[in-house]
Amino acid sequence: LNQRAVEEARERQARMTKPAGSLGVLEDVSVQLAGLAGECPAPLPEPAAVAVFAADHGVHAQGVTAWPQEVTTQMVHNFLAGGAVVNAFAAQVGAEVTVVDVGVVDDLPAVPGLLPRKIARGTADMTRGPAMTRLQAEYAIEAGIEVARDLVAAGNRCLLTGDMGIANTTASAALVSAFTGRDAAEVTGRGTGVDDAVYEHKVAVVRAALEANRIDVSDPVGVLAAVGGLEHAALAGFILGAAFLRVPVVLDGVIAGAAALAAVALAPDARLACVAGHRSSEPGHSVALEHLGLRPLVDLDLRLGEGSGALLALPLVQSAARALRDVATFEAAGVTQSD
Amino acid sequence: LNQRAVEEARERQARMTKPAGSLGVLEDVSVQLAGLAGECPAPLPEPAAVAVFAADHGVHAQGVTAWPQEVTTQMVHNFLAGGAVVNAFAAQVGAEVTVVDVGVVDDLPAVPGLLPRKIARGTADMTRGPAMTRLQAEYAIEAGIEVARDLVAAGNRCLLTGDMGIANTTASAALVSAFTGRDAAEVTGRGTGVDDAVYEHKVAVVRAALEANRIDVSDPVGVLAAVGGLEHAALAGFILGAAFLRVPVVLDGVIAGAAALAAVALAPDARLACVAGHRSSEPGHSVALEHLGLRPLVDLDLRLGEGSGALLALPLVQSAARALRDVATFEAAGVTQSD
Numbered sequence: 071l072n073q074r075a076v077e078e079a080r081e082r083q084a085r086m087t088k089p090a091g092s093l094g095v096l097e098d099v100s101v102q103l104a105g106l107a108g109e110c111p112a113p114l115p116e117p118a119a120v121a122v123f124a125a126d127h128g129v130h131a132q133g134v135t136a137w138p139q140e141v142t143t144q145m146v147h148n149f150l151a152g153g154a155v156v157n158a159f160a161a162q163v164g165a166e167v168t169v170v171d172v173g174v175v176d177d178l179p180a181v182p183g184l185l186p187r188k189i190a191r192g193t194a195d196m197t198r199g200p201a202m203t204r205l206q207a208e209y210a211i212e213a214g215i216e217v218a219r220d221l222v223a224a225g226n227r228c229l230l231t232g233d234m235g236i237a238n239t240t241a242s243a244a245l246v247s248a249f250t251g252r253d254a255a256e257v258t259g260r261g262t263g264v265d266d267a268v269y270e271h272k273v274a275v276v277r278a279a280l281e282a283n284r285i286d287v288s289d290p291v292g293v294l295a296a297v298g299g300l301e302h303a304a305l306a307g308f309i310l311g312a313a314f315l316r317v318p319v320v321l322d323g324v325i326a327g328a329a330a331l332a333a334v335a336l337a338p339d340a341r342l343a344c345v346a347g348h349r350s351s352e353p354g355h356s357v358a359l360e361h362l363g364l365r366p367l368v369d370l371d372l373r374l375g376e377g378s379g380a381l382l383a384l385p386l387v388q389s390a391a392r393a394l395r396d397v398a399t400f401e402a403a404g405v406t407q408s409d
Numbered sequence: 410l411n412q413r414a415v416e417e418a419r420e421r422q423a424r425m426t427k428p429a430g431s432l433g434v435l436e437d438v439s440v441q442l443a444g445l446a447g448e449c450p451a452p453l454p455e456p457a458a459v460a461v462f463a464a465d466h467g468v469h470a471q472g473v474t475a476w477p478q479e480v481t482t483q484m485v486h487n488f489l490a491g492g493a494v495v496n497a498f499a500a501q502v503g504a505e506v507t508v509v510d511v512g513v514v515d516d517l518p519a520v521p522g523l524l525p526r527k528i529a530r531g532t533a534d535m536t537r538g539p540a541m542t543r544l545q546a547e548y549a550i551e552a553g554i555e556v557a558r559d560l561v562a563a564g565n566r567c568l569l570t571g572d573m574g575i576a577n578t579t580a581s582a583a584l585v586s587a588f589t590g591r592d593a594a595e596v597t598g599r600g601t602g603v604d605d606a607v608y609e610h611k612v613a614v615v616r617a618a619l620e621a622n623r624i625d626v627s628d629p630v631g632v633l634a635a636v637g638g639l640e641h642a643a644l645a646g647f648i649l650g651a652a653f654l655r656v657p658v659v660l661d662g663v664i665a666g667a668a669a670l671a672a673v674a675l676a677p678d679a680r681l682a683c684v685a686g687h688r689s690s691e692p693g694h695s696v697a698l699e700h701l702g703l704r705p706l707v708d709l710d711l712r713l714g715e716g717s718g719a720l721l722a723l724p725l726v727q728s729a730a731r732a733l734r735d736v737a738t739f740e741a742a743g744v745t746q747s748d
Contacts, residue, residue: 075701087487088494089601093717094690094710136747148426155427161735162728262428262747351433368725369708371433378432385724386707389501394452396500398492405483406599408475 071105071342078110085399089331089408093363096390099345101198103391105372106316106343111289115318115387118165119221120377121308122149122156122190122232123214123388125173126192128201130237130278134272137236139192143176143376145234156376162385165230167377168372172210173235187213189300195335196244196279200296207295207303214307215314221268222315228345229312229319230405231326232377233301237326239352244277244297245328246354248285249335250361257354262373290335298332305329310336313343320387323350323373327358334362339401345387348372348379410444410681417449424738428747434704435729438684440729445655445682450734454567454726457504458560459642459716461488461495461571462553463514464639465531465562467540468618470575473611475603477573478531484573488675488715489522495571495715502723504569506716509556511549512574526552528639535583535618540636546634546642547733553646563653567692568651568658569686569723570665571716572640582615583636584667585693587624588674589700596693598663599713618687627673637671644668646703649675652682659726661719662689662712666697673701684726687711687718 073299082089088163091097099278103112124146130139149169160167168184171178175192178184189209193201202210218229239261246257254276285294294303306329312319313333321330321344333340346364349356353371359366367383400407418440423429430436442451463485469478471480487493488508499506509524510517514531517523526547528581532540541549557568558719578600585596593615599608635643651658652672660683672679685703688695690712698705706722739746 086494087492088713089482092713093494094709094712096709096711138745141745144742145426148737148742148744149579151742153423153426153735153742155432155732155736158732158735159728160730163724189463214514218510262431304527367709368706370435370725372431372435373433374431375426382435382728385502386709386721389498389721392501393494393497396492396497397494398487398490403487403490403492405487406477406480 072108075108075110075135076101076105079104079394082110082394086397087403087405093393096386099390100388102393103280103318106318112391113227114391117226117227118228118230118384120156120160120165120167120230120232120381121221122167122169122234122377123172123301123304124169126371127174127235127237127241127299127378128193128195129197129240132197132275134240134275135237135261135264139175139236142174142234142236146174146178150181154376155374155378159378159381163381165381165384170304172213172304185217189370193299196297197275197282198282201298202295204291207291210300210303211307214304215311218308218311218315222307222317224265227317228378230377231305231308231322233305233325233375235272235299235301238299238301240272240276241297241299241302242271242328243354244279245302246358247276247280248293248297249287249331250357252357254280257357259352259354287335290332293326294332302329306332309333309344310340313340315357318345320345320347320380320383322347322377324352324355324376325375327355330362331358347383350379410449414447414449415440415444418443418494418733421449421733426739426742426744428489431528432732438726438729439733442657451597451730452566453730456565457567457569457723458565459495459499459504459506459571460556460560461506461570461573462511462640462643463508463573465514466574466576466580467532467534468536468579468614468636470534471536471614472601473614474576474602475577478514478575481573481575485513485517489520493715494713494717498717498720502720505722506722509643510745511552511643522558528552530637535636536614536621539622540637541634543630543634546630549639549642550646553586553643554650557647557650557654561656566656568656569716569719570644570647570658570661571740572644572664572714573640574640577638577640578638579611579615580638580641580665581663582693584641584670585616585697586615586619587632587636588626589696593619596696597693597694607613626674629671633671643669645671648672648683649679657684658682659684659686659719659722661686661716662714663694664690664714666694666730669701670697686722690716
């Protein structure tokens with residue numbers, strides 16, 4: 071962060087017509103945005119775009135979810151038709167939706183709104199070895215960086231993470247365990263909602279994946295390749311791309327949190343571009359946020375993904391920036407300060 | 410709430426293309442809005458208007474705050490000039506700001522955006538007897554009902570509470586203590602930020618006010634008159650007005666919470682129109698929310714007032730309603746449901 075802009079923002083927050091500190095966490099957000107942009111006030115984080123990275127997971131074969139794999143493809147069609155929650159929320163808060171196929175098993179049509187960046191037809195089953203080759207993980211990271219670059223080149227001043235991939239909370243749990251060292255049972259959740267028996271099995275599958283692969287956190291690309299998904303690798307790249315371009319990136323739930331752990335392992339400063347949009351009810355997400363040192367803006371028991379939690383946080387981020395830009399100082403407004 | 414609309418909304422949430430329950434608290438909000446409107450899906454809660462009720466407090470003479478009383482007037486001018494946080498947040502989320510003078514000590518100009526509804530030039534010092542006469546409290550309640558009615562007649566489909574009044578967290582603490590039975594020390598906070606000595610004194614002032622007046626919770630108007638502010642009484646009316654008209658009202662912080670306790674004491678069903686916008690860092694606010702059985706949507710350590718926390722919650726409320734209205738069902742979208 072640019073320290074001059076950070077100090078200017080802190081100083082301006084103290085002169086704005088409001089009690090010092092009374093905007094709570096949003097004061098910190100405004101300071102972060104100023105430091106990231108290198109100017110105070112920072113430009114408003116709008117327009118905004120959510121990129122929904124879609125991919126399938128070989129570990130689906132292990133029976134970790136009640137949803138059939140083809141739902142990934144069906145939901146991509148739903149996104150493109152405007153029928154999903156991500157579409158409704160994006161319309162409400164004024165964000166653009168872009169869907170990126172980085173690894174869906176099925177063929178997808180060439181239509182507007184869908185970026186074809188398929189690296190592979192899903193990952194391999196991570197309980198039997200690496201989910202991806204190293205090259206596939208690198209290609210996916212590169213695809214994510216390029217999506218960030220293209221969305222910013224198109225004029226966006228705020229990026230939001232989205233994801234779709236049946237079984238991707240299983241891969242997320244493995245990534246969170248790998249990067250934080252926490253046990254599989256502490257970071258595995260019920261995802262879209264599985265019963266006790268499937269949940270126990272899911273924990274065992276995460277543990278099996280971590281045992282079937284050599285995990286070396288000093289090699290984040292290797293960890294992504296071993297137990298990640300193609301959308302996790304792409305999201306890691308997307309976060310890195312936003313950080314390189316000094317554009318804030320609002321993270322969605324546990325999939326984004328797992329990807330952010332990889333991004334920050336690759337480039338620690340990437341954390342400074344991240345805003346935690348929300349806290350999902352997946353336990354691995356709280357572990358990831360704690361490890362990243364990020365405080366979520368929305369905390370309403372959501373567990374949907376798609377970018378829904380990031381979109382809900384967008385108006386909060388924008389309001390934080392707008393207050394820093396627009397609110398009058400005591401001096402300018404002729405308001406007496408407290409003793 | 411209309412039970413047919415409530416059931417339709419619950420049933421629709423189960424058929425929408427998302428895992429059951431995955432929108433968490435926002436599913437409950439969408440169901441409440443449908444039940445309140447008596448139709449599913451409910452109309453979107455927009456356009457929205459925030460009414461900032463401004464008034465002064467006789468208890469200011471007891472030295473409960475570091476801010477001089479004239480700041481109430483100065484901030485009203487700031488609101489009208491568009492320079493305050495409420496203006497910045499309202500502009501960001503697309504809400505209209507109306508300022509209502511129900512009891513500012515100073516004369517205020519006749520300008521657009523300011524409704525002149527002055528009941529008195531501030532309240533009396535509640536540590537020496539009632540803050541208002543019963544008639545003043547009734548007039549203020551009526552003024553609040555009329556503001557709600559006028560804003561809905563102008564086309565608004567969502568109302569938000571706002572407030573301005575130096576020393577109004579002191580009156581709020583007394584109201585919360587009166588309506589919930591909790592001790593003054595549990596419900597008194599530091600407001601805009603007072604030091605330890607002033608804080609201890611503030612608790613004593615709240616206790617003195619409750620001792621100087623006969624408190625009978627079966628007479629909510631009497632409680633408002635005894636230890637409330639003119640803006641609290643007006644806000645109670647505003648909440649009742651919204652509920653009568655079956656329009657959702659998003660509550661801001663501790664001042665709104667204290668007013669909502671009075672409104673619900675007068676008409677228990679008024680609670681069904683209320684959405685808790687946020688949880689402020691004032692301890693009395695959490696006590697009020699708990700008593701009301703409301704879960705706040707935003708929880709970011711804000712303690713500003715003005716309507717700022719309600720405005721931040723508005724996009725969340727609107728997104729909840731829009732999802733219920735716009736998201737495709739599994740059947741319509743051709744998406745397979747889980748086993």
